Amino acid sequence: MTKLQLKNISKSFGDTKILHNINLNVHDGEFVVLVGPSGSGKSTILRIIAGLEQPTSGQIEIDGKNINNLPPKDRDIAMVFQNYALYPHMTIYNNLAFPLKMKNTNKETINSLVNETSELLGIRNYLLKKPRQLSGGERQRVALGRAIIRKPKFFLMDEPLSNLDAKLRTQMRAELLKIHKALSKSVIYVTHDQTEALTMGNKIIVLNKGEIQQEGSPSDVYEKPHNIFVAEFVGNPAMNLFKVIIEKKSKIFLFDKDFSFEVPENIYKKLQANNSLNKDLILGIRPENIHISEHSPAENKIEFTAHIELIEMLGNEQLIHASWNSNTKGSTFTIRHSGKCHLKQNESVKVFFDINNAHFFNSETGERISL
Ligand SMILES: Nc1ncnc2c1ncn2[C@@H]1O[C@H](COP(=O)(O)OP(=O)(O)OP(=O)(O)O)[C@@H](O)[C@H]1O
Ligand SMILES: [Mg+2]
Numbered sequence: 001m002t003k004l005q006l007k008n009i010s011k012s013f014g015d016t017k018i019l020h021n022i023n024l025n026v027h028d029g030e031f032v033v034l035v036g037p038s039g040s041g042k043s044t045i046l047r048i049i050a051g052l053e054q055p056t057s058g059q060i061e062i063d064g065k066n067i068n069n070l071p072p073k074d075r076d077i078a079m080v081f082q083n084y085a086l087y088p089h090m091t092i093y094n095n096l097a098f099p100l101k102m103k104n105t106n107k108e109t110i111n112s113l114v115n116e117t118s119e120l121l122g123i124r125n126y127l128l129k130k131p132r133q134l135s136g137g138e139r140q141r142v143a144l145g146r147a148i149i150r151k152p153k154f155f156l157m158d159e160p161l162s163n164l165d166a167k168l169r170t171q172m173r174a175e176l177l178k179i180h181k182a183l184s185k186s187v188i189y190v191t192h193d194q195t196e197a198l199t200m201g202n203k204i205i206v207l208n209k210g211e212i213q214q215e216g217s218p219s220d221v222y223e224k225p226h227n228i229f230v231a232e233f234v235g236n237p238a239m240n241l242f243k244v245i246i247e248k249k250s251k252i253f254l255f256d257k258d259f260s261f262e263v264p265e266n267i268y269k270k271l272q273a274n275n276s277l278n279k280d281l282i283l284g285i286r287p288e289n290i291h292i293s294e295h296s297p298a299e300n301k302i303e304f305t306a307h308i309e310l311i312e313m314l315g316n317e318q319l320i321h322a323s324w325n326s327n328t329k330g331s332t333f334t335i336r337h338s339g340k341c342h343l344k345q346n347e348s349v350k351v352f353f354d355i356n357n358a359h360f361f362n363s364e365t366g367e368r369i370s371l
Contacts (some may be wrong), residue, residue, distance in 0.1 A: 003062070005064075007023060007060075008023060008057065009045070009055045010055065019041050019210040020210045023212070028186060030187070031177070031186075031187045031189065032204075033191060033200055034188060037233070043190065055068070076153045082163060085143075088130065091127065092142055100113060121142075121148075144179070157176075160176075162191075176189075206233065208233070213229050224370075228282060237336070239284045244281050250263070281360050283358050285357060285358050289353050292350070292351055302353055305351075306322035307348050308345055308348070310345060316338060317337060318343075322349075
């Protein structure tokens with residue numbers, strides 16, 4: 001068993017604190033995705049794990065042993081970067097063999113490891129070529145091969161696919177997961193792309209401004225976002241957020257309008273217990289949970305008129321950008337509609353959502369109110 005732990009890691013550059021008490025556990029064979037906006041501190045965390053940067057405080061441990069002072073070369077950790085910088089004058093074979101030569105590995109072992117690794121990555125036919133003769137995706141595989149070949153305990157990958165076009169990126173994601181399965185080594189994978197995070201990780205860690213916002217499985221993070229930041233960041237298009245006040249059981253105040261609406265007992269009770277009645281709350285509803293009314297909606301559904309501002313055709317579905325009504329431009333929201341679209345821009349349409357699919361957040365702290 002190999003376990004990596006970050007304990008209360010903080011990092012400052014000069015007076016600026018970049019990381020705040022980061023705690024993180026990576027277990028054997030886990031594929032952990034670290035996701036967050038640009039500048040949130042993702043690369044800094046990887047660089048601290050690799051030993052390229054020292055934390056200002058806190059401990060890094062492997063199997064319970066502190067490695068804060070262990071030089072990078074002794075950490076048994078391989079890092080793959082976004083710009084994979086292969087040696088242009090060397091053949092693919094020599095690019096792969098390079099890390100082993102540095103460790104004085106004998107020729108036969110090198111040969112068998114190069115063959116094994118290039119087989120795994122499907123680049124066996126390119127061994128005698130130079131990097132410039134390869135496509136972007138093939139070069140990325142060579143870069144991965146160079147990390148894999150040393151058989152390190154951990155892989156750190158910093159946006160390794162961001163230089164590839166969309167199609168190749170999707171393909172390489174799947175390949176990376178296959179390779180991860182074959183090697184069963186731990187991977188910490190950094191991306192700012194939340195779709196990539198949702199599709200790749202067993203565990204996702206959402207970072208913002210150097211603080212962990214949430215850690216959990218992709219479905220945890222999507223279905224139960226801890227706070228408004230996670231709710232808006234994870235999911236594409238983003239969750240719609242509305243100000244709401246639940247005054248009493250039969251009345252809610254939404255979009256600056258009173259709705260006579262029977263709030264379901266379970267939700268009402270929880271909000272009451274949370275001291276959240278008669279207060280500004282944020283109601284979150286995902287675009288796929290707002291529906292175009294074809295018939296009168298059943299109980300527990302909030303129905304209102306939406307003014308369609310723009311329709312984005314995505315082939316099998318449409319994203320409808322709408323506003324609460326044509327007078328209050330600015331308060332727009334998104335509806336994800338699958339199936340045929342008979343709607344038009346500037347048209348008004350009745351839509352509804354089920355309050356049981358709504359998320360509630362405290363508008364001051366941004367924290368989720370768990371129902
Ligand atoms: N050596 C440094 N000196 C000063 N500030 C730094 C240094 N390295 C990083 N920073 C700052 O730390 C913050 C976090 O940077 P980091 O590179 O970890 O972000 P990131 O999440 O990887 O962003 P991106 O998605 O853009 O790669 C940024 O505000 C950056 O400017
Ligand atoms: Mg980065």
